[in-house]
Amino acid sequence: MREPRWEYLQPADREELFAAMAQMTEDSVFLAGGTDLLCEIREAKIKIDRIVSLGLLKEFSGIRLEGDGIRIGSMATHGEIAADPSVRRYLRALAEACAHVGSKQIRNKGTIGGNLMNASPAGDMIPCFFLLHGKAEILSSDGTTRFAEAGEFYRGGGAPAMERNEVLAAVHFPVVPERDSFFVKLGSRTEVTIAQISACMSAKKKDGMFEDVEFYLGSVDRTPLPVPEAAAILGGSLGTVEERNRLSELLSKRIQEIQAKRKRPPRLKIRESERHYKERAVKGVVYDLLDGFDRP
Numbered sequence: 001m002r003e004p005r006w007e008y009l010q011p012a013d014r015e016e017l018f019a020a021m022a023q024m025t026e027d028s029v030f031l032a033g034g035t036d037l038l039c040e041i042r043e044a045k046i047k048i049d050r051i052v053s054l055g056l057l058k059e060f061s062g063i064r065l066e067g068d069g070i071r072i073g074s075m076a077t078h079g080e081i082a083a084d085p086s087v088r089r090y091l092r093a094l095a096e097a098c099a100h101v102g103s104k105q106i107r108n109k110g111t112i113g114g115n116l117m118n119a120s121p122a123g124d125m126i127p128c129f130f131l132l133h134g135k136a137e138i139l140s141s142d143g144t145t146r147f148a149e150a151g152e153f154y155r156g157g158g159a160p161a162m163e164r165n166e167v168l169a170a171v172h173f174p175v176v177p178e179r180d181s182f183f184v185k186l187g188s189r190t191e192v193t194i195a196q197i198s199a200c201m202s203a204k205k206k207d208g209m210f211e212d213v214e215f216y217l218g219s220v221d222r223t224p225l226p227v228p229e230a231a232a233i234l235g236g237s238l239g240t241v242e243e244r245n246r247l248s249e250l251l252s253k254r255i256q257e258i259q260a261k262r263k264r265p266p267r268l269k270i271r272e273s274e275r276h277y278k279e280r281a282v283k284g285v286v287y288d289l290l291d292g293f294d295r296p
């Protein structure tokens with residue numbers, strides 16, 4: 001019989017998890033829903049000696065109101081998050097993002113933890129994690145827990161800043177009842193599509209007018225792009241055509257600047273049509289986002 005290519009561990013509680021973590025090397029991986037990891041394994045992109053499944057750990061699952069916020073276990077799937085009444089009510093951008101991840105099959109398996117850890121520039125959870133002031137709950141194999149805000153979590157501009165003896169247990173979001181939020185993405189298809197551009201916004205609304213606007217663009221840079229100017233353009237306004245156009249022009253310029261700075265390997269040379277796609281398409285995204293925000 002052929003030797004298995006890797007050891008598979010499935011801890012069911014903290015004690016077993018810490019014992020499994022103690023055996024992990026730089027070639028060992030955690031397994032959540034597997035929707036990213038299994039593609040990498042199949043394409044032989046990574047070398048693996050040990051897989052530690054997080055599927056049996058109760059404290060990593062579930063979504064609950066806790067104190068002034070919502071705790072979402074790292075193993076909560078996109079489908080569970082999109083359907084959760086508290087998330088839909090208080091974290092609408094995240095519910096929208098989860099509702100449009102991949103296909104039904106991907107939403108049933110893919111998790112918020114896997115999405116944040118995989119750290120793809122096109123990952124739909126990541127702009128929402130920044131926008132909604134999420135905090136990662138990180139458990140260490142010595143039993144201690146630390147919390148990291150989005151900026152700290154992605155401080156290297158790529159993979160999450162976590163040690164080998166750490167695992168993402170949950171994500172916490174504050175509940176601010178007077179704020180609403182929304183997320184949209186533009187892809188090449190309406191289903192099973194990876195974002196070419198995504199945008200999300202959070203604001204208060206008073207007498208139909210926006211206040212305290214926060215805005216992020218996703219999938220245009222390595223990590224979500226904050227757009228602080230949106231607060232001045234949309235603040236105290238109804239999101240008129242003129243304001244939407246001003247915001248789109250600004251975003252278009254920011255995208256041009258990012259693309260001009262980006263160094264690509266020659267084999268990834270992009271076509272002229274692709275080069276100008278995002279800076280033009282962002283206008284439609286702004287319109288979709290503000291229209292969505294207005295829907296109950």
Ligand SMILES: Cc1cc2nc3c(=O)[nH]c(=O)nc-3n(C[C@H](O)[C@H](O)[C@H](O)COP(=O)(O)OP(=O)(O)OC[C@H]3O[C@@H](n4cnc5c(N)ncnc54)[C@H](O)[C@@H]3O)c2cc1C
Binds near residue numbers: 029033100103113116
């Ligand atoms: C057809 C298809 C369509 C897709 N569509 C989208 C889309 O529309 N939007 C989008 O954002 N993504 C999409 N994805 C990507 C993927 O589904 C998501 O990123 C998903 O959330 C990954 O979660 P997972 O549970 O499957 O992670 P896994 O594949 O299990 O893990 C991903 C990585 O994170 C690590 N990891 C997982 N959980 C933890 C943890 N708790 N602590 C530490 N490390 C951990 C793993 O070791 C691995 O390196 C798509 C993928 C496919 C195959």
